[in-house]
Structures are given as C-alpha cells and as structure tokens.
Amino acid sequence: MLLNEVLAALDPKPGEMIVDGTFGAGGYTKAILEAGASVVGIDRDPDAIAAGRAMEQASDGRLTLVRAPFSDLDEHAQNADGVVLDIGVSSMQLDQAERGFSFRNDGPLDMRMAQEGLSAADVVNRFKAGDLARIFGFLGEERHAGRIGRMIEKRRAVRPFERTRDLAEAIADHVGRNPKDKIHPATRVFQALRIFVNDELGELAAALFAAERALKPGGRLVVVTFHSLEDRIVKRFITDRSGKAAGSRHMPEAQEKAPTFRKLGGAVAPTETEIEANPRARSAKLRAAVRTQAPSRAADLSIFGLPKLPEIRQSGER
Numbered sequence: 001m002l003l004n005e006v007l008a009a010l011d012p013k014p015g016e017m018i019v020d021g022t023f024g025a026g027g028y029t030k031a032i033l034e035a036g037a038s039v040v041g042i043d044r045d046p047d048a049i050a051a052g053r054a055m056e057q058a059s060d061g062r063l064t065l066v067r068a069p070f071s072d073l074d075e076h077a078q079n080a081d082g083v084v085l086d087i088g089v090s091s092m093q094l095d096q097a098e099r100g101f102s103f104r105n106d107g108p109l110d111m112r113m114a115q116e117g118l119s120a121a122d123v124v125n126r127f128k129a130g131d132l133a134r135i136f137g138f139l140g141e142e143r144h145a146g147r148i149g150r151m152i153e154k155r156r157a158v159r160p161f162e163r164t165r166d167l168a169e170a171i172a173d174h175v176g177r178n179p180k181d182k183i184h185p186a187t188r189v190f191q192a193l194r195i196f197v198n199d200e201l202g203e204l205a206a207a208l209f210a211a212e213r214a215l216k217p218g219g220r221l222v223v224v225t226f227h228s229l230e231d232r233i234v235k236r237f238i239t240d241r242s243g244k245a246a247g248s249r250h251m252p253e254a255q256e257k258a259p260t261f262r263k264l265g266g267a268v269a270p271t272e273t274e275i276e277a278n279p280r281a282r283s284a285k286l287r288a289a290v291r292t293q294a295p296s297r298a299a300d301l302s303i304f305g306l307p308k309l310p311e312i313r314q315s316g317e318r
Contacts, residue, residue, distance in 0.1 A: 109166075
C-alpha cells in the first residue's frame with residue numbers, strides 16, 4: 001500500500017539500513033533492496049518469515065529476517081536510517097481462510113498473527129457479554145456492541161462459535177442488514193476481535209517508542225495505517241515527539257525536553273488510481289517524521305489516551 005509514497009518518505013540509499021517492521025509479503029522490503037539499501041525485516045507471523053527466506057537468500061546478505069513482534073524492533077536493529085511500519089492485517093493473511101481473519105471464506109475462528117496465544121474463538125466463547133461489548137464498541141466502533149455481546153453469550157451456551165462464517169451469520173441474523181450499508185453487519189466485530197487478539201494498538205504504541213530508540217539522527221519513521229484508531233496513535237506520537245514536552249508548570253525550565261522528531265508534512269492518502277486497483281487501500285494514511293539528535297524519551301502510554309480493555313489471560317477465563 002502507498003508504495004511510491006513510502007519510498008519517497010523513506011528515501012532509501014545504497015549503504016543505508018532500513019527496518020521493515022511489518023515484513024508481510026515483502027513488498028516494501030523488495031523495493032528498498034532494489035534502491036540499494038539493506039533491510040532488517042521483522043514479522044511475528046511464522047508463515048511470513050518462512051515465505052521470505054528465498055528473498056533473504058537472494059539478497060547477498062542485505063536482508064536479515066527476524067521473527068518477532070515489531071514492538072521489539074530496537075532489540076534487532078540500532079542506528080537505523082529508516083523504519084517503516086504497515087499496520088494491520090496483511091492481504092496474505094486475509095486471503096488464507098485457515099487463518100480465520102475473514103468470513104469471506106469459511107475458516108476456523110482464529111485471527112492470531114503469531115499463531116500462538118488466545119484465539120478469537122477463545123475470546124468469543126469465554127469473555128463476558130459486557131467485556132465483548134467494550135471490545136466491539138471501542139475497537140470496532142460497532143453501534144450494536146451490547147446487543148451482539150449478549151447474543152454471543154446466549155448462543156455459545158448452546159453451541160460454541162468455532163468458524164468464521166458461523167459467527168458472521170449469527171451477527172447478521174441478530175442485527176439485520178441495512179440495504180444502505182455497504183459493509184456486512186459482522187465486519188466491525190471481526191475487525192475488533194482481530195485488533196484485540198493481537199493487541200494491535202498496544203503493539204503499535206510500543207513500536208513507535210522502539211523506533212525512536214532505534215533510529216539514528218536524520219533517520220526517517222514512516223507509518224501506514226488503515227484505521228482511525230491506529231492513525232490517531234501515530235498522529236499523537238508524532239505531535240508529542242515533534243513538540244517540546246512540557247513538564248510541571250512550577251518547574252518548566254528544568255523539565256522541558258527537546259523534540260525527538262521533526263514532522264514531515266501531514267497525512268498522505270492513496271491516489272484514486274491505487275484505490276481503483278486495490279480497494280483495500282481506500283482507508284490508508286501515511287505519516288512520517290525525521291529523528292532529531294535529542295535523546296529518546298521514556299515510553300509514556302498516557303499520550304495516546306487508550307481505554308482500559310479486558311485483559312487477556314493465558315487461561316482465557318473471564
């Protein structure tokens with residue numbers, strides 16, 4: 001997504017080292033390698049890493065693949081000339097029915113990017129109706145969140161949800177379909193479950209702090225988002241880091257900190273041509289910033305204003 005715009009913002013050059021924190025199918029990495037730079041490609045999906053091994057072997061040592069969450073990117077690369085993050089689920093994951101990210105094709109209700117931990121089925125079948133409503137309401141902006149949560153709690157007592165299409169059809173039957181609404185009634189719930197299961201907002205926030213630590217002065221941070229919640233996190237981070245961090249009003253001189261980033265323009269949207277070729281790009285936004293020489297600041301999640309959501313416990317019990 002936004003490949004030309006990403007390359008323009010990253011401006012990779014021979015001899016530079018770029019971190020592709022969301023390797024996926026390797027689209028960004030391939031273009032960066034062709035520009036002459038080296039890449040550390042990171043992905044928590046073992047399938048993505050396995051599929052990228054051929055590219056790694058053909059790179060003459062300029063590509064290193066690491067299976068890890070991108071929130072740990074600074075543990076695998078330092079003094080980077082650039083960091084690029086493409087947030088959300090990849091087309092490769094969406095198109096594989098067995099991964100359970102989409103109800104377009106029936107598959108197990110899974111959605112785990114790392115293929116470990118609690119699945120979407122665990123959440124749907126174990127979390128209380130009130131917790132489900134909070135997840136659907138905030139992460140999916142679903143206006144029927146409460147109704148859907150209560151329906152799920154009642155239905156799973158008879159038969160648990162195990163398949164994507166089963167859940168999608170149950171939601172559609174319960175809330176009905178508005179002929180004026182172009183999206184399926186279950187779309188927002190599926191989005192919310194995916195974001196929650198993979199802690200995508202928390203991972204994004206942590207990855208931005210990690211990028212701040214990993215980039216050298218003059219290094220470029222480029223982030224592509226597809227959801228308003230994601231874009232809000234990136235925007236708040238860049239705004240916070242490109243301005244002076246105010247301290248106590250009683251001690252402003254002692255607590256003021258220098259900006260760690262300089263913002264590069266505003267949000268960039270895809271062209272109509274790209275949207276026509278790939279409708280999934282419609283909601284994409286790119287934001288970029290350049291690292292200054294100021295030391296990195298402490299990771300402070302309060303700048304994002306994220307709500308408290310139900311905790312995922314290893315047992316999955318609520």
